[in-house]
Amino acid sequence: MSLTTEKAAGSVRAAEKDTIVNYWPAYWTMICLFVFYVAIRIYEQYFGWKAGLDSFAPEFQTYWLNLMWTELPLEFIAFCGIGGYLWKTRDRNIDAVAPREEMRRLLTLIGWLAIYAFTVYWGASYFTEQDGTWHQTVIRDTDFTPSHILEFYLSYPIYIIAGWGAFMYARTRIPQFAKKISLPFLLFFAGPFMIFPNIGLNEWGHTFWFMEELFTAPLHWGFVFFGWFALAVFGTACQVLDRVIELSKEYEQDALSL
Amino acid sequence: MSISTEAGAPAGKAWKSKEEFLGCVMLTDWILLVVLFAVVLGSFHIHYMLLAGDWDFWIDFKDRRMWPTVAPIVAMCFAAAVQSFLWQKFRLPIGATVACLALLVGEWINRYDNFWGWTFFPINLVFPSALIPMGFWLDVVLMMSGSWLVTALVGSMGWGLLFYPINWPVLAQYHQSAEIDGVLLTLADLIGFNYVRTGTPEYIRMVERGTLRTFGKDVVPVAAFFSAFISMLIYFLWWKIGTWFSNTKYIDADEI
Numbered sequence: 001m002s003l004t005t006e007k008a009a010g011s012v013r014a015a016e017k018d019t020i021v022n023y024w025p026a027y028w029t030m031i032c033l034f035v036f037y038v039a040i041r042i043y044e045q046y047f048g049w050k051a052g053l054d055s056f057a058p059e060f061q062t063y064w065l066n067l068m069w070t071e072l073p074l075e076f077i078a079f080c081g082i083g084g085y086l087w088k089t090r091d092r093n094i095d096a097v098a099p100r101e102e103m104r105r106l107l108t109l110i111g112w113l114a115i116y117a118f119t120v121y122w123g124a125s126y127f128t129e130q131d132g133t134w135h136q137t138v139i140r141d142t143d144f145t146p147s148h149i150l151e152f153y154l155s156y157p158i159y160i161i162a163g164w165g166a167f168m169y170a171r172t173r174i175p176q177f178a179k180k181i182s183l184p185f186l187l188f189f190a191g192p193f194m195i196f197p198n199i200g201l202n203e204w205g206h207t208f209w210f211m212e213e214l215f216t217a218p219l220h221w222g223f224v225f226f227g228w229f230a231l232a233v234f235g236t237a238c239q240v241l242d243r244v245i246e247l248s249k250e251y252e253q254d255a256l257s258l
Numbered sequence: 259m260s261i262s263t264e265a266g267a268p269a270g271k272a273w274k275s276k277e278e279f280l281g282c283v284m285l286t287d288w289i290l291l292v293v294l295f296a297v298v299l300g301s302f303h304i305h306y307m308l309l310a311g312d313w314d315f316w317i318d319f320k321d322r323r324m325w326p327t328v329a330p331i332v333a334m335c336f337a338a339a340v341q342s343f344l345w346q347k348f349r350l351p352i353g354a355t356v357a358c359l360a361l362l363v364g365e366w367i368n369r370y371d372n373f374w375g376w377t378f379f380p381i382n383l384v385f386p387s388a389l390i391p392m393g394f395w396l397d398v399v400l401m402m403s404g405s406w407l408v409t410a411l412v413g414s415m416g417w418g419l420l421f422y423p424i425n426w427p428v429l430a431q432y433h434q435s436a437e438i439d440g441v442l443l444t445l446a447d448l449i450g451f452n453y454v455r456t457g458t459p460e461y462i463r464m465v466e467r468g469t470l471r472t473f474g475k476d477v478v479p480v481a482a483f484f485s486a487f488i489s490m491l492i493y494f495l496w497w498k499i500g501t502w503f504s505n506t507k508y509i510d511a512d513e514i
Contacts, residue, residue: 018274020272020273020274020278020282021282021285021286023285023289041371044376045375045376048376098270099270099271099272100271100272100273102272103272103273107282107286110286110289110290110293111289113290113293114289114292114293116293116297117292117293117294117296117297117300118296120296120297120300120301121296121297121299121300121364123300124300124301124303124304125299125300125303125304125364125367125368126364126367126368126371126372128303128304128307129303129307129311129364129365129368129372130368130371130372130376132307132311132315133315133368133372133373133376133377133379133384134372134376134377135457136315136455136457136458137377137379137455137456137457138456138457139456139457140457176508180508180509180510180511181508181509181510181511181513181514182506182507182508183505183507183508183509184503184504184505184506184507186509186514187503212457212458212459212462213457213458214312214458214462215307215308215311215312215315216308216309216310216311216312216313216328220308221308221309223304223308224304224305224308224309227300227301227304227305228301228305228499229503230297230300230301231297231298231301231339231343231499231500231503232503233293233294233297233298234294234343234347234500234503234504235503235504235505235506235507237290237293237294238347238504238506239506240290241290242506244283244286247272248272248273248279248283250271250273251273251276251279251280254276254279254280255279255280255283
């Protein structure tokens with residue numbers, strides 16, 4: 001390779017390295033998740049009716065319980081792996097982060113938040129209401145129904161992992177979130193996270209006294225309470241925007257003129 | 259060691275140029291709006307479906323007593339909270355409409371893809387309640403009055419009262435009476451009986467409950483008026499909850 005070409009390639013690499021915003025990793029993550037969710041929806045369409053009605057049948061084990069025993073360990077590994085990686089590679093000199101790098105990290109955090117929001121939609125809206133129509137239509141004979149295996153034990157852990165990644169990214173790389181703990185961000189992660197342990201209450205209640213599915217039954221209100229905490233996205237967004245504004249003071253008038 | 263780099267930007271500055279700043283800000287604003295919309299959608303949807311969902315899912319639950327009482331009260335929570343955030347932080351009087359739109363996007367996707375697509379109920383059994391005009395009303399009152407107190411009193415009253423009329427054009431046809439095997443029932447009841455939901459048997463269908471059935475013809479206005487009254491109280495409470503969730507506090511690690 002000639003010296004000129006190497007020089008040109010080097011300057012391109014430097015320009016790429018200095019790019020302030022790159023949302024493509026977030027876009028690609030969401031595209032992959034979308035394709036994955038559509039795929040499992042198709043799986044559910046077919047094997048829900050074919051193999052998901054009788055939990056004592058061998059095909060239920062094959063098509064549903066095997067799925068659950070596969071997804072749960074993978075989710076646990078992903079949760080630990082993402083948290084561990086972000087902690088291991090944390091910025092150990094957080095006070096020395098330059099403004100441009102801090103801005104880059106704030107924008108990367110917004111990419112993480114976009115992934116979290118995307119997964120919250122699929123978990124809290126799509127798969128949760130879907131659970132309503134399945135359980136109001138069919139009789140369950142197990143807590144681990146096809147709907148639950150994809151809702152409680154797949155879509156919820158996925159949004160928890162995404163929220164955990166966003167929270168840990170901020171804690172390990174962005175000075176304002178690293179030096180102190182953001183109350184709204186903590187609530188934004190921890191509230192929806194608590195929906196997962198609340199499944200214990202839900203399944204215990206359904207198992208011991210309430211096999212029917214009335215969606216508004218008080219047994220379900222724990223999900224509602226913890227779901228409210230997702231509104232702490234308001235404070236989280238304000239904290240990010242506050243810092244973006246601080247770092248962009250010189251262009252305040254330009255922003256206002258938009 | 260920090261992995262910071264200052265290449266290309268003036269020392270101590272975040273941006274290389276005004277163009278870079280403006281382009282990035284506009285893109286990021288849009289992404290943040292999508293983030294807020296998706297989170298409100300998910301959060302509002304799980305709240306609404308588990309507090310008013312049964313009346314919203316099924317045409318034979320959309321009665322004259324429980325549904326117009328419960329649905330507006332439950333929906334008011336997020337309308338007020340989102341209004342509180344968008345008004346106080348950005349002076350945008352669109353919070354209630356945005357919240358209602360978010361909820362309805364989630365509901366319509368679900369009713370088509372899952373209620374119809376997976377469990378094969380006809381859409382005219384499972385369409386969601388209309389809420390957007392109530393959101394418009396609440397936002398218009400806030401915009402014109404500039405006061406959350408006035409919105410709580412006037413807006414919430416309209417919110418509760420509007421619910422049944424805005425749903426009536428779609429609902430009316432299903433409240434026609436029918437006589438089947440000597441039993442008087444509505445068309446909505448009939449659809450419900452024909453599309454059996456085994457997990458939700460008839461004995462847990464909460465419709466038309468009450469002792470003074472001779473008051474039957476007057477129940478909707480009474481239910482709507484009561485719903486409006488509670489919506490006022492809910493508005494006050496959830497405006498404050500929305501404010502609280504908009505806080506930007508930090509705490510020390512040793513506090514948790």
